[in-house]
Amino acid sequence: MSRADLAVVDTAAARPNPLWSLGLLRSELVTTFRRWRTVALLGVLAAVPILVGVAVRIETRGGGQVGRGGGEGPAFITQVTNNGLFLVFTALAATLPFFLPMAVGVVAGDAVAGEADAGTLRYLLVAPAGRTRLLLAKYATTMAFCLVATLVVAASALAVGALLFPLGDLTTISGTRISFADGLGRALLIALVVAASLAGVAALGLFVSTLTNSGIAAMATTVGLVITVQILDQIPQLHALQPYFFSHYWLSFADLMRDPVYWDDLVKNLELQALYTAVFGSAAWARFTTRDVTA
Template identity: 75%
Template sequence: MSQAERSQPGRPQAEQVTPPKSAGRRPRNPLGAPGLLGSEITTLLRRHRTYALLAVLAAVPVLIGIAVRIETGGGGGGGEGGPDGGAGPAFLAQVTNNGFFLVFAALAATLPVFLPMAVGVVAGDAIAGEASSGTLRYLLVAPAGRTRLLLVKYASVLVFCLIATLVVAVSALAVGALLFPVGDVTTISGTRIGFGEGLVRAALTALVVAVSLAGFAAIGLFVSTLTGSGIGAMAATVGLLITVQILDGIPQLSGVHPYLFAHYWMSFADVLREPVHWDDLSKNFQLQGLYVAVFGAAAWARFTAKDITA
């Protein structure tokens, strides 16, 4: 049968040549088109601003280690075990006896301000930065879509949370090993664990800290959908962080403290107890999940209705 005969309008529908059903279809992916997340992470990690933020975070353990070394002259400082009080001072007092504790002291020093501030900069710029540079409308070309793009942006911020936390932990471990002796680890509970298990606890602590920043990252993403100015979104996110930290430090507001996203951040110290205390850790995870759900939904509602043609 010739091509002309197959294309005649009177021919039965069954005899007409149709393309395969799978032709032209793209695989569905909740995070967008294949490679979209990887491309976003690569773009984030290639920015000079990201290098600057990570460099500052890596420098904090170095400064802490040098300061403790100068203060003590490298000699034995506080006793092993430490009190159950503040996580930062408890770990810092043990650094001279075991440089491994510099990991926990550095995380305790960076978590209230430096780590969330870096996350706030990245999250606040996620959408607003694209809008201010004029690239947002091009990112929304099919098949990405607004929902998928928002998920990709948030996933990339979470990856940055983990990378930033690991940078602090690895830098602290290296500096602690160079400036102080390392060995078996004495937990906050007073028991001793091997150095290998201590490394596992340190990795788990870094993961807990990264998860602790998930709620704040969702807030920053929501703020980023409210404005077309990247600088404005970053400033608002960091300002909110400072405000919450101030509120969390006022004893008269103790009734609202358990609902503030930063209240259980220092619960990561419970990872270094024997056995691990999960009460405050569980409360922290639940609180972060609540913030992710609320502000993630708010960001989606705002972004899907956002006018990007202006």
Template identity: 75%
Template sequence: MSRAEVADGRGARTAPSALWQLSLFRSEVTTVLRRWRTLALLGVLAAVPVLVGIAVKMETGDGGPSGGDGHGPAFISQISNNGLFLVFASLAATLPFFLPMAVGVVAGDAVAGEAGSGTLRYLLVAPAGRTRLLLAKYASTLVFCLTATLVVAVSALTVGLLLFPVGDVTLISGTQISFGEGLLRAVAIAGVVAASLVGVAAVGLFVSTLTNSGIAAMATTVGLLITAQILDQFPQLHAVQPYLFPHYWLSFADLLREPVYWEPLQRNLGLQALYAAVFGSAAWARFTTKDITV
């Protein structure tokens, strides 16, 4: 370090600060992913594709196509013909409730859980600052969003390869693409699904700053999720439904069309970014002014 760097103190502070931020983020991610509750949630998510795959296999028996009822994304009827569709079907099955519920539990516990256990004050004693700590917790929640989505996708792909034939993929628009391109679209869909959970994570983090009870924060976040899902089903509320964070969740199905319908996907990602900005700012405003007494 040069004498000038020592004189103004910048050289002594910059590197440790960067290392501390990385260490804080790594510590938060490790803490989240090592909790038994988190592992149990990931185990449940991994089991969903197994159950769906077994159910379809038992229903079709001879490997013929399963019947569809015409509701929702046309994935189920394609699973017995191509195991890759189990990935799409499993993501469609878990996104409305299981995935966001798991994210809501993790996000709701992020700050309130620390406050309830008495470790929040200890974390604030370290040279992190409230803003950096909140960012680290939100970033670790987003890592969980991606991890949970990949657990569902990988479990579904594994079961699909074991139970069903694979080959060229017939898109829901009727176009046929190679298995490799279908796999790339599956990766893109997993990314869109993970991004669709950004809004839930921000809402959960905000709720977590309002209370010192992790259980209360988790229950409130899940309750808001259920309420938004119910409101999204009433035709009379069509004017407000486009602003509800779950409204465009199933737009990922448009990645299985040729050409791809980009507008619903863009609306979904834009809406999630809006929720992240609004509720992330609200969480920051609350957390940075909150009186930490426990």
């Protein structure tokens, strides 16, 4: 066999099979969701709506009104006692500033650094996946976790809301009445928007994960950056920069409960997440494809 024939055979052998790429993604999904850490994070997220629902139920048992001390808590919380479906919106508003991005930061930060720390990154790269495909599989897995985590919060809140409070037609922020089926559809759409709102955090965490061989350091750094950005987003003197922070439009999902829906901030949020994904995803790719993997 000539050298040219050998080169063709070697190139064909080195070219990843699309089915193999799907197998890589499936392996990443199974590995991530089987970890006790992932299960624990989902358990904590599922517990938040339970705590909120029980707290509202206890506070209103004697005929009191939740939030009577000045409107504390998420904007939807005063409506929970009238319709348990509002607990879904309240739980998502309560978990989005900290619990959800923290969980995503842990998963994203551990994506590459955790493999290097465990000594398995080199063996993953020996397989015919390529660094780009492996990085894409890691990001897709992180986004799958974003979706699952958001749906866990929504499902837990819906179950608790149905158990503790009445269900039925509900009043939108605009004051109009919509059916329970319409409200349920909007709740699902809100959950999807919240999951998409975490895309920037996922890309940031993946980039940080390519910078170190310590999974714990990557996770801590990502969570620390998320907290720092949200603190900066509350400082009035930085109002000119705040529209560019990935967390600035997170709570715009409330506009989906208006009639008609206000799309301006929702679109800005999705555009901002796409921008962060492009910037930090490209940075992660540039770093990972040129990285000397010795782990």
